[in-house]
Amino acid sequence: xxxxxxxxxxxxxxxxTIVILLQKxxxxxxxxxxxxxxxLFGAKGPANFxxxxxxxxxxxxxxxxxxxxxxxxxxxxxxxVDSIKTDSLIPATPITQTEPSAPAAPTAAPVPTxxxxx
Numbered sequence: 001x002x003x004x005x006x007x008x009x010x011x012x013x014x015x016x017t018i019v020i021l022l023q024k025x026x027x028x029x030x031x032x033x034x035x036x037x038x039x040l041f042g043a044k045g046p047a048n049f050x051x052x053x054x055x056x057x058x059x060x061x062x063x064x065x066x067x068x069x070x071x072x073x074x075x076x077x078x079x080x081v082d083s084i085k086t087d088s089l090i091p092a093t094p095i096t097q098t099e100p101s102a103p104a105a106p107t108a109a110p111v112p113t114x115x116x117x118x
Contacts, residue, residue, distance in 0.1 A: 016057045023050045
């Protein structure tokens with residue numbers, strides 16, 4: 001769900017930028033490259049249509065931003081560590097060995113002692 005809303009957010013940002021740049025300004029923006037705007041948008045030109053489109057896209061952009069923030073906040077406490085199955089990594093009961101792992105060292109024969117002369 002969040003990945004879909006994130007893609008919609010990028011598309012809205014691009015479309016909103018284009019609609020804002022198409023509006024008439026002191027340097028005319030991108031509207032200078034689109035030719036005759038009067039025939040495309042009507043007798044009054046694109047001002048009324050682009051203003052309404054900007055308001056609608058801006059509202060959708062803000063609602064989408066709030067929805068993304070809410071959904072990401074819901075996932076904030078989830079972690080990848082929480083989904084690890086520990087029963088497969090650590091045995092449930094400890095393994096005990098009944099036999100020693102190495103053979104016992106051989107016992108040496110008692111060494112005879114030499115009596116000391118006094």
